[in-house]
Amino acid sequence: MLEKNMLDQLNGQLNLECYSYHLYWQMSAWCAAQGFPGSAGFLRLAAQSEQKHLEKLLNYISDTGALPLIGTISAPPDEFPSLPDLFQQIYEHEQAISDRINTLVHQALMTQDYTTFNFLQWFVSEQCQEEKQWKRILDQLEWLGNESKALFLFDQSLQHTG
Ligand SMILES: [Fe+2]
Ligand SMILES: [Fe+2]
Secondary structure (H helix, E strand, O other): OOOHHHHHHHHHHHHHHHHHHHHHHHHHHHHHHHOOHHHHHHHHHHHHHHHHHHHHHHHHHHHOOOOOOOOOOOOOOOOOOOHHHHHHHHHHHHHHHHHHHHHHHHHHHHOOOHHHHHHHHHHHHHHHHHHHHHHHHHHHHHHHOOOHHHHHHHHHHHHHHO
8 A cells, every 4th residue: 555645756757657648749749740750750659658657657556556646737848949959858858757756766765665666666777768768869969960951861860760
């Protein structure tokens, strides 16, 4: 059984995973509208992986006998100054999510909730992989520069990755 505080925080995380899911769908739609089909497809895959995260959390909360609460999810941004800026925002968003996961892990340990502590280890590794992936993309963008030809090639390379 989950302590009230831990349940609230896990529900908060569930809400954030739902937000990430919406965010990547919205970003994917923006990329498609701007003529970046490779990035749009890649972000659809990113949204699908967020769906897995929210399912994992929802199932875990249910398994403890508690009720998962999704709550109100804020609307994601729908305008971005440029493609590199969009990817920069993703990297910062994922870093903030990693911080939240770390806070949850710390709380689980401090309250001797080892079941939740064990459950969260999957998210710790997942965030590590995600940060690595988005940083690699940002590095590529930095190398290629901001000219339209470079962005076209970058977008094509994502099409082959996704
Ligand atoms: Fe996530
Ligand atoms: Fe993520």
